[in-house]
Amino acid sequence: MTTADYERNMVLSNVDYKVVGTRPVRHDGADKVTGRAIYGADFDASGLLHGKILRSPHAHAKILSIDTSKAEALDGVKAVATASDFPNTGDKSVDLGEDTTKLKWLRDNILASDKALYTGHAIAAVAAVNPHVAEEALALIEVKYEALDPVMTTQEAMSSGASILHDGLTTQELGEDTGKVSNVASHFQHVKGDVQKGFSEADVIIEREYDTKTVHQGYIEPHNGTALWSPDGRLHVWCSTQGSFVVRDSLSDLLGIPVSRIRVTPTEIGGGFGGKIPIYVEPVAAILSKKTGAPVKIVMSRKETFEGSGPTPGSNIKIKLGAKSDGTITAAHAWMAMEAGAYPGSPVGAAAQCVFSTYELENALIDGYDVVVNKPKTAAYRAPGAPNAAFGMEQALNELAAKLGMDPIDIRLKNVAVEGTRRPDGPVFRRIGAKEVLEAMRDHPHYQTAKESGHGRGIAIGFWFNIGFDSACNIAVNKDGSINLTEGSTDIGGSRTSIAMHAAEVLGIPVEDVRPSVVDTDTIGFTAVTGGSRTTFATGWAAYEAAQDVKTQSIERAASIWDVDSDSLQMEDGVISSKTDSELKMTFKELASQMSDTGGGITGRAAVNPKGVGGSFCGNIVDVSVDDETGKVTIERFTCVQDVGKAIHPSYVEGQMQGGSVQGIGWALNEEYFMNDQGNMANSSLLDYRMPTSLDLPMIDTVIVEVANPGHPFGVRGVGEANIVPPTPAIANAVSDATGNIMTQLPLTPGAVLDSGK
Amino acid sequence: MPTKTHVTTTINGEQIDFLCEPRQSLLECLRDVIGLTGTKEGCNDGNCGACTVNMDGRIVTSCLVLGVEAEGANIETIEGVADGSNLHPLQLAFLENAALQCGICTPGFIVSSKALLEQNPNPTEHEIRFWLANNLCRCTGYDKIVRAVQDAAKRMQEA
Numbered sequence: 001m002t003t004a005d006y007e008r009n010m011v012l013s014n015v016d017y018k019v020v021g022t023r024p025v026r027h028d029g030a031d032k033v034t035g036r037a038i039y040g041a042d043f044d045a046s047g048l049l050h051g052k053i054l055r056s057p058h059a060h061a062k063i064l065s066i067d068t069s070k071a072e073a074l075d076g077v078k079a080v081a082t083a084s085d086f087p088n089t090g091d092k093s094v095d096l097g098e099d100t101t102k103l104k105w106l107r108d109n110i111l112a113s114d115k116a117l118y119t120g121h122a123i124a125a126v127a128a129v130n131p132h133v134a135e136e137a138l139a140l141i142e143v144k145y146e147a148l149d150p151v152m153t154t155q156e157a158m159s160s161g162a163s164i165l166h167d168g169l170t171t172q173e174l175g176e177d178t179g180k181v182s183n184v185a186s187h188f189q190h191v192k193g194d195v196q197k198g199f200s201e202a203d204v205i206i207e208r209e210y211d212t213k214t215v216h217q218g219y220i221e222p223h224n225g226t227a228l229w230s231p232d233g234r235l236h237v238w239c240s241t242q243g244s245f246v247v248r249d250s251l252s253d254l255l256g257i258p259v260s261r262i263r264v265t266p267t268e269i270g271g272g273f274g275g276k277i278p279i280y281v282e283p284v285a286a287i288l289s290k291k292t293g294a295p296v297k298i299v300m301s302r303k304e305t306f307e308g309s310g311p312t313p314g315s316n317i318k319i320k321l322g323a324k325s326d327g328t329i330t331a332a333h334a335w336m337a338m339e340a341g342a343y344p345g346s347p348v349g350a351a352a353q354c355v356f357s358t359y360e361l362e363n364a365l366i367d368g369y370d371v372v373v374n375k376p377k378t379a380a381y382r383a384p385g386a387p388n389a390a391f392g393m394e395q396a397l398n399e400l401a402a403k404l405g406m407d408p409i410d411i412r413l414k415n416v417a418v419e420g421t422r423r424p425d426g427p428v429f430r431r432i433g434a435k436e437v438l439e440a441m442r443d444h445p446h447y448q449t450a451k452e453s454g455h456g457r458g459i460a461i462g463f464w465f466n467i468g469f470d471s472a473c474n475i476a477v478n479k480d481g482s483i484n485l486t487e488g489s490t491d492i493g494g495s496r497t498s499i500a501m502h503a504a505e506v507l508g509i510p511v512e513d514v515r516p517s518v519v520d521t522d523t524i525g526f527t528a529v530t531g532g533s534r535t536t537f538a539t540g541w542a543a544y545e546a547a548q549d550v551k552t553q554s555i556e557r558a559a560s561i562w563d564v565d566s567d568s569l570q571m572e573d574g575v576i577s578s579k580t581d582s583e584l585k586m587t588f589k590e591l592a593s594q595m596s597d598t599g600g601g602i603t604g605r606a607a608v609n610p611k612g613v614g615g616s617f618c619g620n621i622v623d624v625s626v627d628d629e630t631g632k633v634t635i636e637r638f639t640c641v642q643d644v645g646k647a648i649h650p651s652y653v654e655g656q657m658q659g660g661s662v663q664g665i666g667w668a669l670n671e672e673y674f675m676n677d678q679g680n681m682a683n684s685s686l687l688d689y690r691m692p693t694s695l696d697l698p699m700i701d702t703v704i705v706e707v708a709n710p711g712h713p714f715g716v717r718g719v720g721e722a723n724i725v726p727p728t729p730a731i732a733n734a735v736s737d738a739t740g741n742i743m744t745q746l747p748l749t750p751g752a753v754l755d756s757g758k
Numbered sequence: 759m760p761t762k763t764h765v766t767t768t769i770n771g772e773q774i775d776f777l778c779e780p781r782q783s784l785l786e787c788l789r790d791v792i793g794l795t796g797t798k799e800g801c802n803d804g805n806c807g808a809c810t811v812n813m814d815g816r817i818v819t820s821c822l823v824l825g826v827e828a829e830g831a832n833i834e835t836i837e838g839v840a841d842g843s844n845l846h847p848l849q850l851a852f853l854e855n856a857a858l859q860c861g862i863c864t865p866g867f868i869v870s871s872k873a874l875l876e877q878n879p880n881p882t883e884h885e886i887r888f889w890l891a892n893n894l895c896r897c898t899g900y901d902k903i904v905r906a907v908q909d910a911a912k913r914m915q916e917a
Contacts, residue, residue, distance in 0.1 A: 023856070025853045025854060026853070026856075028861075029852075029853040029858075030845070030849075030853070032858055032861035032864055033845065033849040033852050033853060033858070033861075033864055033865075033868060034796065034836065034837065034839070034840055034845070034849065035794070035795070035796015035797065035835070035836035035837050035865045036796065037861060038795070039798070039862060041789075041795075041798075041799060042789075042795035044793075132779070132781060132782075217896075218896045219860070219862075219896055220798075220800040220806055220808055220860075220862045220863050220894060220895070220896055221798070221800065221860070221862040222799075222800070268860075268861065268862075269860060270798070270800075270860050270861070270862025270863075271859075271860040271862060271896050271897055272860075273896070299799075301802060302800065302801040302802065302803065302805075302806075492859065492860050492897075493859035493860060493897060494856070494859060649856075651855075651856035651902070652856055652859070654856075654901075654902075655856055655859055655897070655898055655899075655902060656859075658898060658899035658901045658902070659859065659896070659897045659898050659899045660899075661899055662898075662899030662900070663896070663899075685801065685803055685805060686800070686801045686803075686805035686806050686894060687803070687805045691894060691896065692899075692900075693890075693891040693894065693900075694886070694887040694890045694891055694893075694895075694900040694903070694904065695887045695888055695890075695891040697887070697899065697900055697901075699883075699901050699904070700899050700901045
């Protein structure tokens, strides 16, 4: 592995603050290194029952009958549930945090009613005195199926004569219902300029087709949830989720009870990456709790997590690029079909927002197809859809560069998107850092040093747009001048500290004087999911505003104590002072100690829905070696460069960059759902679904680029997702460089790499 | 006929007696019978390392050990790593190097790393990566974990 003789993790900073940009120890740290932090599966309650879920052995089957009588008769079994236990709440469109679906599909995905649509689809559930008895009871449930032909890829699903998943699903063609029953839920287009004209003006054209496989987020903590349905009609749920309010609102829709009767307490969460936005076991635990009057806990096994929760889709992508001999891209066409899984809603829409957004294109056409197949309903996975799209686009662009004899970074700089660029899907960029990312890559010691003999080098860049959405924050001032900060964004990677740092910066107090808590849905205003790279951006903004509220009130309080006009006072670095009278000065701490005697406590609050999201760009430089005999690819050196706007806590920003990079490495080299011809997953364990281990990897070098987002008080851009976009094409480009062969399929397993030369 | 077996064992220096069914794993006994939930379950088939504990000087994945096998054993879990209110150098190094994000794998990594440093106080980067290949982390990409173990080794040698 390469030895570092340079600064391995650089921060190209724009502006310095007192607290923002420092690296404090996280507030929940001690609990997490001593085993004290309570995650979903750790939760306990008196009289707790344990639930288990029976799952379909068929990828596609009609459910003819379910007989639970023998299971109900088993000693220790307290209740059995099936889809018939859901109240009839009809059908409507429901919000899932980052997208919407139909209530019937959401309900059927939680417990199947008429059809099993993937192996692992939940059919029935048991609550018993312990998990072993519950599991024994599952074996006693008799389900009669009529097996149907499974449909496993977009190509199969779109072919004429394919087995149909949903009799009621008709294709939406460019926004119009065709009335034609099909596995294609929708086809949409984004058009900019005239691609035909653009291709006719090109000196060089590249056209190629790419395939990627289904992969899983791979969080180490399986899904879990505990529900207690009280006799007074109130439901309390404790679970690991990326969005406690989405759980609450989905439960309300599914169970037909108002949100005011549901309280969701988010426990600590063991990873999510988008996969813990949807709900799975929570409504089932709620139904079982209603039937038994006892709290019921359900924890998925690893196999259930692979087969019964939402992965990110396999896809079929065709890219056509045309360019002038000077490297100017004249036209680009992307044709993308993505697997939605069992119900409509693949991330092809997001992929279309990203595929060409790194470049300023005069003529572009994007076709997207959302296709249902007999696999688990896909869920978000870190920049959903964008890595699939970039795998095609960023390889095609390298082919174009090679044909024109251009450096791959130069061709990107020639066409890079800048402020004012209009994306093919419509939005016009405000200040963005795509160019600065490419320049930092070009200037990096990694790119400036020749690759070792025999190695291949690849680069790629990627984009993720990020979201804003609702966040709330409350601050209570303590009499010692510390503050208690409550917020509703479940903390997956240290966000409560970065959010606390926003408040500390505003009030001029040490971040150790902020006590941040992630609280339940009864205790804080509506807060959207921890997803879309929004948490530090939007909930951080709420903390900023709540702290401003405290600051304003503190100044007003001091003004009333001193009997002066509050406009004559200021608060800087935790000290309130007069702009005109140097005698008038007191610290925030001193003011806090006098609150009771001067009018009572001070609390600040904010609820925001910020619109100033700034998209994030990320690039990789990768060196690989390829074993000629076996085809095995080894990552020899990896550099990740990302524009983050402003790194609130640079260590955790680096952590996001390194983590996203390594998930991308796994996606590029090893990971896939290996499906047999019956549509069953053949590798549903962490032994056979091979995620990267420490031994597979070098250090992941980072460069934090800070091009401030004008839409945030500290310039923050969301940082969590863009970093998974460039690894798959960067690695494919590196392998192509080493072998001389084009890589058209993921993953780049040893066999696939050997076959690429044939 | 009794359905449970009486097991006497030592956990984090204290003698513990518990009753378990023959089919219950040590992991299940630690978490659900004894109430030590710091040891985590990620896969229940020995592949993720989240349930790693030290048993008689060896690190084991406690999901692959039966509860009844704990009879007479000396077990250390994450709850026994700190010395009272003083964190172990590994725990400090994990915090100060930001070596955890979600934290679910952290107990397993700390228990594993402690065993490594007891055997090899000054491991190379490769030795750390080889040793920790038993433990999966999906958040960090391992970079900061490897650095934290290097940092802890340094702290322990200087102490």
